[in-house]
Amino acid sequence: MYVELNNVSKNFGHFQAVRNVSFGLEKGVLGALLGPSGSGKTTILRMIAGLENPDSGDIFLDQLRVNDIEPSRRGLGFVFQNYALFRYMTVFDNIAFGLKTQKVPRDQIRQRVEELTALIGMEGLESRYPAQLSGGQRQRVAFARALAPNPRILLLDEPFAAIDAKVRRELRSWLRGMISQLKITSIFVTHDQAEAIEVADQIIVANLGRVEQAGTPLELYRSPATPFVARFLGDSTVIGDYRVLAGFENAPEGAECAIRPEFIRIYDLQEPIQYENSVEDGEVVSLAFRGDSIETGVNVRGFVLTAFRSLEKRPLAVGQKVKVLIYRLYAFDREQALLIGNNRLDDVADGYRIGI
Amino acid sequence: MSAATTGSKAVFEAAALEATSLAAGGPAATVLKTPAAPLFSRPRPNRPAYMDEGRLLRRGLIAASFLFVFVAIILPLAAVLSRAFGHGWGPFWAAATDLFTVRALKLTLLTTVSAVAANTLFGLAAAWALTRFNFRGQGLLITLIDLPFAVSPVIAGLIFILTFGRLGWLHPLLTAWDVKIVFATPGLVLATIFVTLPFVARELIPVLAARGADEEQAAALMGAGFFRVFFEVTLPHIRWALLYSVILCAARAMGEFGAVSVVSGHLRGKTITLPLHIEILYNEHKITEPFAVAAILVFSSLLILLARNIVETVAKKERYLDVR
Numbered sequence: 001m002y003v004e005l006n007n008v009s010k011n012f013g014h015f016q017a018v019r020n021v022s023f024g025l026e027k028g029v030l031g032a033l034l035g036p037s038g039s040g041k042t043t044i045l046r047m048i049a050g051l052e053n054p055d056s057g058d059i060f061l062d063q064l065r066v067n068d069i070e071p072s073r074r075g076l077g078f079v080f081q082n083y084a085l086f087r088y089m090t091v092f093d094n095i096a097f098g099l100k101t102q103k104v105p106r107d108q109i110r111q112r113v114e115e116l117t118a119l120i121g122m123e124g125l126e127s128r129y130p131a132q133l134s135g136g137q138r139q140r141v142a143f144a145r146a147l148a149p150n151p152r153i154l155l156l157d158e159p160f161a162a163i164d165a166k167v168r169r170e171l172r173s174w175l176r177g178m179i180s181q182l183k184i185t186s187i188f189v190t191h192d193q194a195e196a197i198e199v200a201d202q203i204i205v206a207n208l209g210r211v212e213q214a215g216t217p218l219e220l221y222r223s224p225a226t227p228f229v230a231r232f233l234g235d236s237t238v239i240g241d242y243r244v245l246a247g248f249e250n251a252p253e254g255a256e257c258a259i260r261p262e263f264i265r266i267y268d269l270q271e272p273i274q275y276e277n278s279v280e281d282g283e284v285v286s287l288a289f290r291g292d293s294i295e296t297g298v299n300v301r302g303f304v305l306t307a308f309r310s311l312e313k314r315p316l317a318v319g320q321k322v323k324v325l326i327y328r329l330y331a332f333d334r335e336q337a338l339l340i341g342n343n344r345l346d347d348v349a350d351g352y353r354i355g356i
Numbered sequence: 357m358s359a360a361t362t363g364s365k366a367v368f369e370a371a372a373l374e375a376t377s378l379a380a381g382g383p384a385a386t387v388l389k390t391p392a393a394p395l396f397s398r399p400r401p402n403r404p405a406y407m408d409e410g411r412l413l414r415r416g417l418i419a420a421s422f423l424f425v426f427v428a429i430i431l432p433l434a435a436v437l438s439r440a441f442g443h444g445w446g447p448f449w450a451a452a453t454d455l456f457t458v459r460a461l462k463l464t465l466l467t468t469v470s471a472v473a474a475n476t477l478f479g480l481a482a483a484w485a486l487t488r489f490n491f492r493g494q495g496l497l498i499t500l501i502d503l504p505f506a507v508s509p510v511i512a513g514l515i516f517i518l519t520f521g522r523l524g525w526l527h528p529l530l531t532a533w534d535v536k537i538v539f540a541t542p543g544l545v546l547a548t549i550f551v552t553l554p555f556v557a558r559e560l561i562p563v564l565a566a567r568g569a570d571e572e573q574a575a576a577l578m579g580a581g582f583f584r585v586f587f588e589v590t591l592p593h594i595r596w597a598l599l600y601s602v603i604l605c606a607a608r609a610m611g612e613f614g615a616v617s618v619v620s621g622h623l624r625g626k627t628i629t630l631p632l633h634i635e636i637l638y639n640e641h642k643i644t645e646p647f648a649v650a651a652i653l654v655f656s657s658l659l660i661l662l663a664r665n666i667v668e669t670v671a672k673k674e675r676y677l678d679v680r
């Protein structure tokens with residue numbers, strides 16, 4: 001592992017911001033640290049950078065324990081949440097700063113800065129000040145500034161948070177491209193699951209200061225280890241006793257389950273239903289146009305499930321009675337996660353163990 | 357504040373001296389205003405007609421303000437100047453170049469420069485520590501920084517007498533080392549430092565706090581040492597606030613009367629600063645001299661005000677560099 005955290009904890013006073021966090025990233029990988037606000041993402045990132053000291057646990061970078069190594073000697077580039085560009089320095093001086101502190105000769109600095117301004121597509125703007133740049137441009141300057149001293153590892157704290165939605169998409173793929181091109185091991189923090197799934201090779205899901213699960217986006221999506229992960233990646237509805245649902249009466253017991261939109265099919269009452277006795281009665285409670293489909297909320301036994309309904313199908317109205325088929329669901333008990341299919345569909349009642 | 361600054365030893369032409377000390381020191385309250393908010397250059401709000409019901413009231417208030425400023429500040433200042441130059445340029449010049457006046461001026465400059473230098477260093481260190489580190493006693497330190505604003509300057513002077521004076525608990529040590537503090541220049545400097553201590557720290561704390569430590573951390577992460585971080589990242593941001601507070605601090609130091617009067621001992625030509633010199637001349641029933649020296653103080657105050665306004669203007673022009 002190129003970046004490795006081993007049982008790292010951090011308290012602020014009596015508050016446990018990070019608890020026994022362990023994960024690893026291979027060299028050249030782009031990892032996303034994903035979690036809701038306050039889950040400890042920034043704190044974890046700052047501990048890797050050395051801006052915060054862990055109370056316990058070890059941090060390894062390239063096999064070397066760095067807990068006691070000064071931040072500036074860890075060979076990291078850091079992009080701050082609000083960029084923290086030096087506002088009284090021009091773009092050129094911002095990018096050159098890390099090289100100047102390393103006493104790199106002037107002409108080499110100039111060369112490197114030119115190289116980087118070309119890389120971020122900002123030639124000709126070197127003499128501007130940060131205040132004279134757009135949000136996206138600032139973000140790219142922050143990126144170039146962090147890259148200038150050739151760090152081994154790049155850390156980015158919510159690099160797209162301060163940018164509006166449209167530009168954010170562009171910047172995302174730009175950054176993804178840059179990082180794959182430079183092959184630099186990177187970790188970025190985000191609370192946006194779509195962003196993590198789209199950009200990252202590896203996702204580390206944090207919640208309440210713990211790591212819930214780490215893996216590739218596909219692994220996390222297909223086999224969430226905890227209800228939290230299931231809920232956080234992809235829209236799923238988490239419900240308690242799932243054995244009341246038609247087709248799941250004989251399913252193994254579990255504490256709760258998560259149902260993804262793609263696990264659900266909605267029939268209006270005129271439509272022929274293949275598996276008559278495996279459907280539930282439901283009522284449409286909300287409709288939202290999503291461009292390629294209609295996000296439909298249906299009330300089934302008091303739970304509001306979310307499903308996507310094709311635009312090809314007959315339109316539904318709020319309040320309309322419908323039939324709902326649940327193909328499968330993720331069930332969780334204390335130790336494991338199970339993918340359970342509707343037993344009237346395929347007669348497989350056991351479910352099979354996934355994840356962990 | 358006027359009672360404390362003016363002192364109570366002699367029967368003064370209260371208004372005239374009040375004006376001098378006002379211009380020189382300025383009341384403490386104005387200091388807390390940041391240079392970012394000049395009073396007179398706000399854009400005039402475009403008010404809808406229905407809001408103009410209070411027009412009469414508004415005009416009345418504005419007129420009253422001007423009248424008050426005129427009576428309380430302009431008139432007394434004019435009185436000082438007319439007395440100073442009432443008998444022409446000659447007597448004024450004679451008083452201004454008098455040996456004791458020149459010595460008082462030199463001593464005033466010396467105490468002002470020393471006090472400002474000390475408080476600038478202290479203010480920078482305290483503001484930095486308070487906004488960049490978490491430590492025990494943070495609240496206490498802030499309160500202590502404010503203390504000189506709350507304590508009468510006369511008390512401040514007495515504190516030094518009680519510490520270093522003949523009955524003071526440090527006196528034996530001082531005599532053993534042959535160091536003179538009270539009734540000598542060090543005492544004047546100490547008293548002035550005490551009175552003007554809050555200015556720089558008070559001005560810098562909000563600026564540093566509002567800005568956060570991100571840029572400094574970014575610089576440190578890229579291998580910049582303390583001095584590089586301070587001079588290249590922090591100082592450009594606080595330089596105008598710093599200069600502004602230094603100017604106000606200097607103004608206050610120059611006009612300080614109460615604390616200095618207590619520790620001075622009134623040794624003519626030795627421990628007499630300009631404000632003390634004015635008092636002595638006045639008590640000697642001189643006609644032109646006290647006002648001539650007062651005029652010098654007024655002129656320096658005007659210069660300082662001018663400097664302050666220039667700093668404010670320049671600082672405002674540079675605010676376009678502020679991100680967000």
Ligand SMILES: Nc1ncnc2c1ncn2[C@@H]1O[C@H](COP(=O)(O)OP(=O)(O)OP(=O)(O)O)[C@@H](O)[C@H]1O
Nearest residue numbers: 012015017035036037038039040041042043044191
């Ligand atoms: N310096 C600090 N002092 C006290 N508590 C802190 C400090 N820094 C962070 N915390 C607390 O630790 C927890 C985790 O904070 P952190 O900044 O790591 O969250 P985050 O996951 O980055 O959240 P966000 O997405 O909102 O940025 C929060 O509850 C926060 O209040």
Ligand SMILES: [Mg+2]
Nearest residue numbers: 041042043081
């Ligand atoms: Mg954060």
